[in-house]
Amino acid sequence: MSVTRTAEAPATAAGRRQPHRRSAYRPEIQGLRSLAVLMVVSYHVWFGRVSGGVDVFLLVSAFLMTLQFTGRHERRERVDLLKHWLHLFRRLLPAAVTVIVATLAASYLFLPRTRWLDLIQQGWASLSYSQNRLLQEQAVDYYANDHSLASPLQHFWSLSIQGQVFILWPLIFALAAWAAQRYRLSYRPLLAYVFFALFLGSLGYSIYFTASNQVQAYFDTGARLWEFALGTLVALILPGLRLSRPTRVILGWVGLIAMLSCGILLNVQAAFPGIAALWPTLAAAMIIAAGQTQSGAGVDRFLSSKPLVKLGGMSYALYLWHWPLLVLGLAWSGKEHAGWLSGSVIILASLVLAHLTTRFIEAPWREWRWPEARRRRAVIAISLVVAVAAAPLALWRHHIIQSSSISAIGLDDPRYPGARTASNNFNFKPDGRAELVPTPEVIATEWPEFPEPCEDVGQNASVCTNAVTDGAKKIVMMGSSHAFVLNTAVLAMAGKYQWEVTSITKGFCPLTDEPGPGVDEDCLKFNEEGMARVLEMKPDLVLTTSTRTFGDPAMPERLDEGWIREVQRLNEAGIPVVGIRDTPRMPAHTPDCLAQNPQAQEVCGSSRAASFSPVSPTNAAADRLPNTRFMDLTRYFCTDDFCPATIGNVIVYKDNNHVTRSYMMTLAPFFEQEFLASTGWQV
Secondary structure, three states: OOOOOOOOOOOOHHHHOOHHHOOOOOHHHHHHHHHHHHHHHHHHHHHOOOOOHHHHHHHHHHHHHHHHHHHHHHOOOOOOHHHHHHHHHHHHHHHHHHHHHHHHHHHHHHOOHHHHHHHHHHHHHHHOOOHHHHHHHHOOOOOOOOHHHOOOOOOHHHHHHHHHHHHHHHHHHHHHHHHHHHHOOOHHHHHHHHHHHHHHHHHHHHHHHHHHOHHHHOOOOOOOHHHHHHHHHHHHHHHHOOOOHHHHHHHHHHHHHHHHHHHHHOOHHHOOOOHHHHHHHHHHHHHHHHOOOOOOOOHHHHHOOHHHHHHHHOHHHHHHHHHHHHHHHHHHHOOOOOOHHHHHHHHHHHHHHHHHHHHHHHHHHHHOOHHHOOHHHHHHHHHHHHHHHHHHHHHHHHHHHOOOOHHHHOOOOOOOOHHHHHOOOOOOOOOOOOOOEOOOOOHHHOOOOOOOOOEEOOOOEEEEEOOOOOOOOEEEEEEOHHHHHOHHHHHHHHHHHOOEEEEEEEOOOOOOOOOEOOEOHHHHHHHHHHHHHHHHHOOOEEEEEOOEOOOEOOEOOEOOHHHHHHHHHHHHOOOOEEEEOOOOOOOOOHHHHHHHOOOOHHHHOEEHHHHOOOOOHHHHOHHHOOOEEEEOOHHHOOOOOEEOOEEOOEEOEOOOOOEOHHHHHHHHHHHHHHHHHHHOOOO
C-alpha cells in the first residue's frame, strides 16, 4: 500500500519533553506498515479473508501526511499544492504502472478471452485512481470464495481511495492554514475541529451505508474518510498526549494484539467498513500513540527490528504484487483457493518482485532529481509513466473491438447469417475458417446499445430511451433482463419507422404482481412503480416477455397469474400489449462451454423440452386478454427437439440464458415481420 514517505516534522517543544518523541524518524511506523501488509497478504492468500490491514494502511498514510503538512506550517514553509501532488504521484505511479503492465501481459497468457475487456476497463480505472468507483458500480463481492474469478487488478480499489484522499487532504490543510492566518486562529486546534467533524460525519455515513449495502460501501470513498480522519487526529493530538512509559508499553502491546486478532475474531466480511473497522484502526492508533518507549519491553522494539523496517520500505510494492499473483496463479492452476504450499510460493514470489520493484524502479524514480527542478519536468515524467500503461491498454482494446461482433462485421456477411439459417429455404454452408462471433473478448458486453446512457434506477434496474421524441408510435418495453435483450430488435425496427422506445426493465424481475421463483419484494415494488409510469405515459403499445423458462424439466415453462393481472391492467387502460414467449436456457455458460468444446459445439446446446412446454401456456390465457397479442420466436432458437448454442456461425447466448446483441441483430428482420403481423400496424 502507498503512504506518503516523508520525514516527520520536528517535534514541538511539548513533544521534546516526551521521551517517546525524541526522534523524528520512527522505525516502528515502518514495522507497523510491515505487519499491516503481511496481514493483507497472508489473509488473502492463505485464508481467503479480509484482515483489516488495509484499514491500518489508510490510517497510517493520513498520519504521516498530517505530520508533513503541520511540520511545514510550523516551519513557515510555503506549500505549493501542485508541486506536492506532482511530486507524490511521480513517486507512486512507476511501481503501479509496472504491476499494471505486467498483469496485462500475464492475463493475456493465463486468463480466458472472455475476461480481457473487463481487465482493460479495470486497468484504466487503476491507472486513473478510480478503481473503487468502478467496483462499486459493478457491486463486486470482494469476499467471493473463488478468487480465481476476481480481477487481478481489483486490489487497486484501496490505492484509488488513497489517491483521492491525497488530493483532498492537502486542500483541507491549505484552506485551514489560510483561515488560521486570515482570522487569527490556532492552526492545530482548527484542524482538529475540522477533522473531528469529518470523522463523525463519515463514520455515521459508513455505518448507515454498510448496514444497507455492504458490498458497495466497502469501496466507497465517503465511507472510508473517517479512517483517514482518525489518522490525522492521532497526529494532531499526539504532541500533547502525556502518558507514562509503563502505560505506553501496555498500550502498544494491547494495540498490536488487537490489530493482529481482528481478522480472526471479527466477521469482517459482514461488517466493514462500518463501526467494526474501528477495531483495527484504533488498534493501530494505540501502537502509534505508544511511540518510542525506550523500553526493552516496548512493542516498538519489536516493530523496529531490521527485517520489519526493511519490509516496510517495500510494503507498497508487496501489496501491488500479491493480488495479481494470487488471481493469475489460481486461474493458471484451475484452483479456487491457494493451499499452504502454493500460497507460500505466491507470497515468496510477491516478496521477490516487491524487492526488485522497490530497488530498480521505485527507488531510482524517487531519487531522480531532474523532474523536481520544474513543474513542467514533473508533468513530463508523469506523462511518460502513464503512457507506458495507457498505450497497451488502448491498443489492446482497439484490437479486440475490430471484427469482433456483427456490429463490426455487418449483417450482409455471408459467413454469419445467424437467424437467417432458420428462415425458409435458406441453405447455409459453414466456413470452417471463420471464427464464431461475437468473439469471447467482447461477448460479456453484448447487451442492447441505446443512443444515450440509460438511467440507473436501482440495482439491476434501468430506464432507457432511443432519444426519439414525438415519434409516429410510442412503445414501452417492460419486464426482466430477458425483455431487455429484445430491445436490440425493437431499436432496429423503431429506427426504421421513427418510433419512440422506452425500456423499463430490471434483472430477475419479470412483469408480475405476486412473489414467486426469482421474484422478491424489490421486484414487486419496481413493477408497481413502472406500471404507474406506463399508465401515465399511455403508450401505443407495451412489449414484454410472457412466459418464463427455467431450463429445468422439473420447472416447466410457466405463465404467471400475476403477469396476466398486470397485462389486464394495461388493457383496461386502453394500452395494447404484445407478449413474447421466453427464450431457451442452456445447461452451462455458453462462451466457456464453446471454448472448452470447439469441435463439439452441440454439447453446449439444450433439448427443447428442457425449456419449453409442448404447447405454449399463453394459448390458455388468450381469451382473458382480448387486447393482447402473442409472439413466438422459438423457431429461430430451436429445431423440433434441440436448441443449439450457435446458429449461423453466431453465438446465441452471452451466458446461459441472455441472447447476444449480435444474434438479435440477425433476428431483427424476422422480429419485425412477426411484430407487424401481431399488431396489424401499417408502415
